[in-house]
Amino acid sequence: MKTIDKIYINGQFVKPHGNEMIDLINPTNNQLIGKVLLGNEADARIAIKSAKAAFKEFSQSSKEVRINYLQKLHDAVIERVEDLKEATVEEYGAPMQRAIWSNRIAADSFLHFKKVLEDYNFEKQAGDSKVIMEPLGVVAIFTAWNSNSGSICVKLAAAIAAGCTAVIKPSEFSAIQTQILAECFDKAGLPPGIINIVNGRGDVIGPELSRDPDITKIAFTGSTVVGKMIARDAVDTMKRVTLELSGKSPLYPSILGIIDLI
Secondary structure, X not given: OEEEOOEEEOOEEEOOOOXXXXXXXXXXXXXXXXXXXXXXXXXXXXXHHHHHHXXXXXXXXXXXXXXXXXXXXXXXXXXXXXXXXXXXXXXXXXXXXXXXXXXXXXXXXXHHHHHHHHOOXXXXXXXXXXXXXXXXXXXXXXXXXXXXXXXXXXHHHHHHHHOOEEEEEOOHHHHHHHHHHHHHHHHHOOOOOOEEEOOOOHHHHHHHHHHOOOEEEEEEEXXXXXXXXXXXXXXXXXXXXXXXXXXXXXXXXXXXXXXXXX
16 A cells, blocks of 8 residues: 655655545545545645746746756656556556556657747747747646546646746545656656645645636646636636636647747
8 A cells, every 4th residue: 555645846755734644545446555645725835936936947948958858757757657557547447558548648748848849939020029928937737536647747748848837736536646757757857846746635725726826827627616616716816727627628628738838
């Protein structure tokens, strides 16, 4: 049985301030497979602060630097794809073939945005004016239990390509998959604060990320009910919001483009 009692903030695995421990259950046999210690509002605020601090330098990084980071992230994730496959089968109950391709897609997301970035021009001429596109800021990434690694990686890859930092709030019931990804991200060796991950309940972490003025973009995959809550919470600070909601997104619009983040 696995016990996950750390979150990933500012380039370090740290113990969260929360004290709630929940069970991770294999949905195919109802067996206990692990426990995860959840973070709270304080952890969300620390993660946001870390991402904001890292954004100052990362937002000024060159395309070449970001391309290098995307390659490193791909390499680190693909190295652990078998571990991710096993975790997806055990934790989510996915068929073996789905677990294989979904995690390969997760890794390949970084290569996709690497290719996009290679051909992307951040300066464009509009009549007599030059338009310079700049990174938006700190991105809050929310993912669902049934597509954890893919949702995390595709959203994160877009953020990195655009020069944005991220605070990831994954499904707390996918903590084993999330832990493997966090270890991959750590191995990739990006500067501290670019990627931050907080396990926690949606009704605890969600409002902090949705309302904090230092979060400038939200990318959410989940239920329509929760999507509405996030949209309402985000409106006072005029955040950009991308919602992939149950039953409304057959074309998967939560696959962000660089243009969504500048």
